[in-house]
Amino acid sequence: MKIGIVCYPTFGGSGVVATELGLELSKRGHEIHFITYSQPVRLELLSNNVHFHEVHVPEYPLFHYQPYELALSSKLVDMVKLHGIELLHVHYAIPHAYAAFMAQQMLLDEGLLVPIVTTLHGTDITLVGNHPFYKPAVTFSINKSDAVTSVSESLKNDTLRLFNIKKDIHVVPNFIDLEKHTNNFTDCQRAMMANDKERIVTHISNMREVKQIPDVIKIFYNIQKELPAKLMMVGEGPEKEGAELLVTELGIEDKVIFFGNSNEIDRILCFSDLFLLPSETESFGLAALEAMASGVPVISTNTGGLPEVNEDGFSGYLSDVNAVTDMSANAIKILKDLNTLNTFKSNAKAQSRKFDIHNIVPQYEAIYEQTLERFSEMVIN
Numbered sequence: 001m002k003i004g005i006v007c008y009p010t011f012g013g014s015g016v017v018a019t020e021l022g023l024e025l026s027k028r029g030h031e032i033h034f035i036t037y038s039q040p041v042r043l044e045l046l047s048n049n050v051h052f053h054e055v056h057v058p059e060y061p062l063f064h065y066q067p068y069e070l071a072l073s074s075k076l077v078d079m080v081k082l083h084g085i086e087l088l089h090v091h092y093a094i095p096h097a098y099a100a101f102m103a104q105q106m107l108l109d110e111g112l113l114v115p116i117v118t119t120l121h122g123t124d125i126t127l128v129g130n131h132p133f134y135k136p137a138v139t140f141s142i143n144k145s146d147a148v149t150s151v152s153e154s155l156k157n158d159t160l161r162l163f164n165i166k167k168d169i170h171v172v173p174n175f176i177d178l179e180k181h182t183n184n185f186t187d188c189q190r191a192m193m194a195n196d197k198e199r200i201v202t203h204i205s206n207m208r209e210v211k212q213i214p215d216v217i218k219i220f221y222n223i224q225k226e227l228p229a230k231l232m233m234v235g236e237g238p239e240k241e242g243a244e245l246l247v248t249e250l251g252i253e254d255k256v257i258f259f260g261n262s263n264e265i266d267r268i269l270c271f272s273d274l275f276l277l278p279s280e281t282e283s284f285g286l287a288a289l290e291a292m293a294s295g296v297p298v299i300s301t302n303t304g305g306l307p308e309v310n311e312d313g314f315s316g317y318l319s320d321v322n323a324v325t326d327m328s329a330n331a332i333k334i335l336k337d338l339n340t341l342n343t344f345k346s347n348a349k350a351q352s353r354k355f356d357i358h359n360i361v362p363q364y365e366a367i368y369e370q371t372l373e374r375f376s377e378m379v380i381n
Helices: 013-027 068-083 093-108 135-144 153-162 213-226 240-249 265-270 286-293 324-336 338-355 357-380
Strands: 002-006 031-036 050-054 087-091 116-120 147-150 169-171 199-204 229-234 256-260 274-277 298-301 316-319
Touching (some): 002 013, 002 093, 013 031, 013 050, 013 286, 050 068, 068 093, 087 357, 093 135, 116 135, 116 153, 116 357, 147 357, 153 169, 199 213, 199 265, 199 286, 199 324, 213 229, 213 240, 213 274, 213 324, 229 265, 240 256, 286 298, 298 324, 324 338, 338 357
Parallel strands (some): 002 031, 002 087, 116 147, 199 229, 199 274, 274 298, 298 316
8 A cells, every 4th residue: 555644753653653653554565655745754765665754844924833734745646646556554643634624625626536544633623623623623534534553552542532523533552663662772871870889860851830840850850769770851841940940949950851852762761760641631541551561660640542552559659630749659669679679670671561562553544444344335336
């Protein structure tokens, strides 16, 4: 198949999943065309089966906000015609499914039939989509898609609760390429971060308010009172400055390292002992899955799709949102005893295998095939 993939090309989970999906599909013989405003961060190599097409948005004084959806839909039309793309897989209802539908209608006008598969990732539903200004457009975009998937059962239920959806929603969970998370380092240089007696705790996110960054700091503050530990904070975002101030107020500057965005997540997870994700909500929890794939147990909230990823008492522990005391106690329970820590590390790795990319991608292929078949029958009739 020739598949066009539309996504955000950033460090966020949806962009990472879309990129990894496209790369795996290319290995399975499909021709993949990424169509977005810059090359996705995880798209390192282009090949005969992997192509990138940049969406340019020219600036006009007439527009106060430049019309990306218009530029994207026009680019989709051009790329479908130029490369014979058979199916569009768009990640996020707004603006991508919306733009894809407009492209589909323009192509139909020229006698070209291209179905749309839309994957819902979370904030397009729970934050952006639920805003009264965007709700009609999100509902329309989902219902006009030819197939719809969500990354968790929780997100599917939220979508059906918040919107008047007439389409079936298939749950296809996020995934991990376990081969890429096999530590090949002869020395992951743990000694650069901490001494042998210190436990290393890690948090990775875009540091938005929903990630409850102050709770990460407070949980670690309680941990380091009980045992020697260091905290690795990875990512950039609006809550980072406040986190740095809180670290200073608590007097633990020498125990916390702020990395900013990093392309060495695998190396950071290599020497991590525990991952903290006390989010207010997570549609899936890809960061938690990546940690578990590296053998790092997870302390998380029990919100959204996290209970579908992190098994309570096995790969880590689940707690209510803002339950800092409970999460701190669970973290200390894992970290205090080396045998317990090693058991949880092994369990985390085992839990991640359920989400191996080779188990999940065939589910998308089946949806593509069913959608193409159904779409062609619908058009014929």
